[in-house]
Amino acid sequence: MNKMQESENCKNCSCKTSIFSSLTPDELEQINQGRYTVNYKPGEILFKQGTPSPHFVCLTKGLAKLYIEGYGKNLILALVKPVDYIFGPGTYVDNRHYYSAAAVDETTACLVDVNIFKKLIRQNPDFAEEFIQRLSRQAIFNFDQVISLTQKQMPGRIADVLFYLREKIYGKNPFEISISRQDLADLSGMSKESSIRILKELKDEGILKVTGNTVEILNEKQLRQISQTG
Amino acid sequence: MNKMQESENCKNCSCKTSIFSSLTPDELEQINQGRYTVNYKPGEILFKQGTPSPHFVCLTKGLAKLYIEGYGKNLILALVKPVDYIFGPGTYVDNRHYYSAAAVDETTACLVDVNIFKKLIRQNPDFAEEFIQRLSRQAIFNFDQVISLTQKQMPGRIADVLFYLREKIYGKNPFEISISRQDLADLSGMSKESSIRILKELKDEGILKVTGNTVEILNEKQLRQISQTG
DNA sequence: CGCGAGCTTGACGTTGTTCAACTAGAGTGG
DNA sequence: CCACTCTAGTTGAACAACGTCAAGCTCGCG
Numbered sequence: 019m020n021k022m023q024e025s026e027n028c029k030n031c032s033c034k035t036s037i038f039s040s041l042t043p044d045e046l047e048q049i050n051q052g053r054y055t056v057n058y059k060p061g062e063i064l065f066k067q068g069t070p071s072p073h074f075v076c077l078t079k080g081l082a083k084l085y086i087e088g089y090g091k092n093l094i095l096a097l098v099k100p101v102d103y104i105f106g107p108g109t110y111v112d113n114r115h116y117y118s119a120a121a122v123d124e125t126t127a128c129l130v131d132v133n134i135f136k137k138l139i140r141q142n143p144d145f146a147e148e149f150i151q152r153l154s155r156q157a158i159f160n161f162d163q164v165i166s167l168t169q170k171q172m173p174g175r176i177a178d179v180l181f182y183l184r185e186k187i188y189g190k191n192p193f194e195i196s197i198s199r200q201d202l203a204d205l206s207g208m209s210k211e212s213s214i215r216i217l218k219e220l221k222d223e224g225i226l227k228v229t230g231n232t233v234e235i236l237n238e239k240q241l242r243q244i245s246q247t248g
Numbered sequence: 249m250n251k252m253q254e255s256e257n258c259k260n261c262s263c264k265t266s267i268f269s270s271l272t273p274d275e276l277e278q279i280n281q282g283r284y285t286v287n288y289k290p291g292e293i294l295f296k297q298g299t300p301s302p303h304f305v306c307l308t309k310g311l312a313k314l315y316i317e318g319y320g321k322n323l324i325l326a327l328v329k330p331v332d333y334i335f336g337p338g339t340y341v342d343n344r345h346y347y348s349a350a351a352v353d354e355t356t357a358c359l360v361d362v363n364i365f366k367k368l369i370r371q372n373p374d375f376a377e378e379f380i381q382r383l384s385r386q387a388i389f390n391f392d393q394v395i396s397l398t399q400k401q402m403p404g405r406i407a408d409v410l411f412y413l414r415e416k417i418y419g420k421n422p423f424e425i426s427i428s429r430q431d432l433a434d435l436s437g438m439s440k441e442s443s444i445r446i447l448k449e450l451k452d453e454g455i456l457k458v459t460g461n462t463v464e465i466l467n468e469k470q471l472r473q474i475s476q477t478g
Numbered sequence: 479c480g481c482g483a484g485c486t487t488g489a490c491g492t493t494g495t496t497c498a499a500c501t502a503g504a505g506t507g508g
Numbered sequence: 509c510c511a512c513t514c515t516a517g518t519t520g521a522a523c524a525a526c527g528t529c530a531a532g533c534t535c536g537c538g
Contacts, residue, residue, distance in 0.1 A: 086391060088399040089478045095391075107384035107391075110377070116388050140377065143370035147340070150369070150376075153383050154337035157390070158346050161316060161325075161337075164394050168437045169318040172494070199517065207398045209495055214518060248319045401525070429485065439527055444486060 028053065031078070031128075036101060037152055040144035048138065052131035058082075058121035064104075067118040073129040075104040080125025081187070081196060085204060086117045094204040096159070097122070097187050097197070105152075109136075123196050167207040170248040175206040176216045177245035180226075184235060192227075192234040220244075258283065261308070261358075266331060267382055270374035278368065282361035288312075288351035294334075297348040303359040305334040310355025311417070311426060315434060316347045324434040326389070327352070327417050327427070335382075339366075353426050397437040400478040405436040406446045407475035410456075414465060422457075422464040450474075 028050040029043060038046065055078075058064060064075060067087050077100050084104065085094045095117055098104055108114040109132055139146045166178045179202060184193055195202070203213040220226040225241050227234040235241055258280040259273060268276065285308075288294060294305060297317050311329050315322045325347055328334055338344040339362055369376045396408045409432065414423055425432070433443040450456040455471050457464040465471055 086395055088395045089476075091399060093395060093398060107387035110381040110384040111388060116391055136377075139380070140373035143376075146373075146376050146380075147366075147370065150380065150383070151340040153380070153387070154340040157337035157383070157387060158341060160387070160390055160394070161346055164390070164397065165316055165318045165323060167394065167398050168323060169321060210516095211496080211518080212494060215494095218518085246319075440484095441486080441528080442526065448486085 036103070037145065037148040040142065040148050041138065042142075045138055045142060045145075048134055049130055052134045053128050055126060055128050058125040058127065060121055060123055060125075062121050062125075064119040064121065064125075064127060065115050067115050069115055071106055071108050071113050071115045072132055074109070074132050074135045075119070076128040076130065077102050077104065078126045078128055081122040082119050082125055082127075083122050083197070083201060084117050084119050092204045093207060094201060095163070097183075099187060105135075107153075122201070170245075172206070172208055172212055172216050173219070173244050174246075174248045175208065176202075176213065176220070177241050179206045180233065180235060180241065181245065183233075192232055194232045196231070266333070267375065267378040270372065270378050271368065272372075275368055275372060275375075278364055279360055282364045283358050285356060285358050288355040288357065290351055290353055290355075292351050292355075294349040294351065294355075294357060295345050297345050299345055301336055301338050301343050301345045302362055304339070304362050304365045305349070306358040306360065307332050307334065308356045308358055311352040312349050312355055312357075313352050313427070313431060314347050314349050322434045323437060324431060325393070327413075329417060335365075337383075352431070400475075402436070402438055402442055402446050403449070403474050404476075404478045405438065406432075406443065406450070407471050409436045410463065410465060410471065411475065413463075422462055424462045426461070 028038075028046045038049075041049070058080070064082060065071070065073075077098050079100055082098045082104070083094050084096050084098060085092045098119075104119060106115050106117065108116050139149060166175055170178070182205075183195060184191060188194070197205075199214055199217075200210045202217075203210045206213060208216075217226070217228055220241070221228045223240075225235070225237045225244075227236055258268075258276045268279075271279070288310070294312060295301070295303075307328050307330050309330055311327060312334070313324050314326050314328060314334065315324045328349075334349060336345050336347065338346050369379060396405055400408070412435075413425060414421060418424070427435075429444055429447075430440045432447075433440045436443060438446075447456070447458055450471070451458045453470075455465070455467045455474075457466055
């Protein structure tokens, strides 16, 4: 609550980092005008695949997962933490969401009218370029992911997910995963049972230390090796 | 050869369709200045994953495949036919290619200096928007693909590829595939042997008619069913 | 005619899913 | 304070899906 001031105005918000750094104070004010803040409890859905996509979402607190609802099971595309934004590809196509988003932890997000966003893209080339760069990075990430999912065996896929969690999400080595084993499975494209089994194997081999939801990568080199050999 | 006039100047080129429609004659002329045309024989490589990416590529004749070189095998992301362009995500990130491209048939392409392209993105908002829309469509396509690859069994994946070939690439029903069985396998994320087997099964069930490289979808409804049920 | 590349087929082993049972911890109500 | 229940996690066994290997085939081409 003492941080509520942060979201009082975009100009002072930490959201200003990232691609927003190229916006002028006046442009930020426009974003600020068409913005409102929402809180989500763990498990609550931010938006659902297939629904209209009138907002651009900026995550200011918590953790969310982006996932495609496939044939009977989900595939988690990414986890999103502050300060990061969620901008689906449907916005410039048919204004629909192509994946769903749900809160993992207690989460706060700012929703901004997508038309304001589009207008700024048109009028500020720096902003547009930052945005395109952003989309590009996302595409590259997806490439890595699809290769991991389609060409590696389970241990390699789990290894990739563990590195992702440590480096991109939690940012420290003994890290406590707030996502479930099912989520872990949905991230690595396997069944929940398999993800548990692999985790146990890695633990038995002394590569990981797993106690409840706390994971520590003990033998980084060997885990890297597993990631490489598929 | 009698079509060489097409590529004499961008203003008259059929490339002008697609996203280039939003460019002014003057801007097209800029593209035209920094452009040169290259011919490729089947199998020849247009560019290679990991190399610098100084050009934006516009395919004016033939057929090419875009593929990621993974761990021991390739994954074909898409086939590209005229008039379509190839613009990798690395251009706005680190100026490297994140996938390779190779000619499948006899192919002609125009290479355009990427800096001219970037400059036009900055100065023409319509063009920028068209481009973003383009990237978005590509991302959506990749989503469909990754779900197909990770959540469907082999018959469903082959069905998806067959629909893709018919609808997006060859555009008619008895179609002659110029790609190899290995390519078919790389498109559907399986071994060459498996792709052959599935093709045979579909043939035996009367869903397809396969004679050499000519494929006809006989029972569309049933094939659609196979695609759905995974 | 013979050679080589791509294609095809079968047998076999591995990988990963499914199903079912069981466990542990966190409420909830008596 | 103790059942009861509900959910997430865990384990094992059976089974299906898929890749690998090896052999044989076809067809175009020298």
